[in-house]
Structure formats: structure tokens, C-alpha cells
């Protein structure tokens with residue numbers, strides 16, 4: 001991959017990288033479109049990174065549909081797809097891990113120990129392999145965005161991290177590859193996550209500034225829905241992920257499916 005990048009660079013062409021784990025949806029395609037508008041060359045990586053899944057997580061059942069992904073990427077006219085195998089990514093003896101301190105301590109970092117070490121390690125390797133000018137991440141994974149921003153800055157990677165707004169279903173549910181796990185009743189119940197964020201933003205715009213009360217509103221909205229089990233709701237600073245802040249972040253289980261979402265309550269909720 002690096003050879004192709006060097007050629008593009010020698011030709012004076014800018015490179016945008018969209019890292020994904022496949023199972024592409026409109027949220028990924030928005031990243032691709034944004035990259036297309038800002039770069040001469042667009043590379044999409046597809047790699048289900050075993051290092052970022054915990055032992056009891058969904059690595060084995062994570063959705064995989066390479067033919068469909070390939071077709072979508074072809075239609076979007078991406079210039080190259082980088083699809084390393086796990087053995088290429090982590091050859092025997094590979095023992096280096098990238099650990100970003102602080103921002104990874106709480107919330108997703110606490111719920112999914114070593115998840116962000118897996119993300120930071122693979123993102124560092126993808127950036128090294130493709131050497132893009134810009135790399136594109138979705139706002140839905142807000143803590144991942146904070147980790148990647150910190151990583152790129154601390155390691156002087158010379159890549160611009162671009163963050164693209166969350167794409168939502170018409171009823172507000174954030175697009176996620178994991179939404180396919182939801183049964184029909186769970187899918188209906190999952191609406192309450194974005195509804196809670198919408199209500200928090202409305203409360204903020206009506207003058208509520210107390211993060212404890214904003215958090216309580218979110219929790220109250222989610223407890224109305226018996227199929228939804230709230231793991232956490234907090235208001236954090238988007239760069240440090242420390243409290244307090246104005247980014248409302250939620251993780252909830254809907255049946256067996258764990259979903260996350262977030263919204264900056266100082267802004268109107270979209271739609």
C-alpha cells in the first residue's frame with residue numbers, strides 16, 4: 001500500500017484514508033464522500049481488528065459482507081481498498097501496543113478494557129501503511145475520535161484527523177454496523193437513545209446548564225423503555241472525556257446489542 005501512496009504523493013496528489021471494519025452503511029459512505037471532496041485519492045481500509053474486541057465481545061459474529069462492501073466502494077469510485085489479513089497486520093511476535101493515557105480511562109475505556117489500545121494500535125498501523133494527508137472518522141464513536149486526535153498529535157503523525165457528523169435513520173437512530181443485530185421490537189426501543197439526546201439538547205436550549213440534571217433527564221428517558229438497559233450517560237468534555245462538559249454520551253444495551261451515541265447539547269439535535 002505504501003508504494004502506491006508514494007507514487008500518488010510523487011504525482012502531487014493528496015490522499016484521504018477512511019478506516020473501516022467493513023459491513024459498510026451510509027455512515028461510512030458519508031466518510032468516503034467527505035474524503036472524496038477533500039482529496040485527490042481516496043483509500044478505504046477494511047480490517048476487522050481482533051485486537052479491539054474483548055474476549056466476550058462480538059468478534060465472531062461481527063457482520064461481514066465483503067462482496068457487498070466491494071460493490072459499494074466500487075460505486076463510490078474509491079481509488080484503492082486496503083484489506084490486510086490479520087496475519088499481515090499482526091505477524092507472529094508483534095508485541096507493540098499503542099496506549100493513549102487519560103482519555104481512554106473512563107466510559108468506553110472502562111466498559112471495554114484494552115479496546116482503545118487495539119484501536120490506537122491498528123489506527124497507527126493503518127496510518128503508517130497508507131500515509132494519508134487526512135483520515136476520516138465518524139462522530140458517533142466520540143471517544144475514539146478523542147483518542148485518535150490525541151494519538152495523531154502526540155506522535156506527530158502529520159495527518160489531519162477529520163471528523164464527520166453522525167448519520168441517522170429518519171427516527172434518529174445513529175447508523176451502526178451493529179444495528180443489524182436488533183430484532184423489530186428492539187429496533188423500535190433503540191429510538192429512545194437518540195430521543196434522550198434530543199431531549200437533553202432541548203433542555204439545554206431552554207436554559208438547563210446543570211450536567212447532573214441533564215444526565216438525570218437522559219437516564220429518566222431511557223428507563224421509560226423496558227428493552228433498553230442504560231450502561232452510562234454522562235456529560236463530558238469532547239477532547240479529554242473528563243466531566244463536566246457538554247458532550248452527552250450514552251451507552252445502552254438493547255437486548256444483547258450494545259449501542260453508543262452522543263450529541264453536543266449546546267447544538268440543536270439534527271432532524
Ligand code: PAF
Pocket residue numbers: 019020021047049052119122123141144
Ligand atoms: O471505527 C471503526 O470502525 C474502527 O474502530 C476503526 C477506526 C476502523 C479501527 O479498527
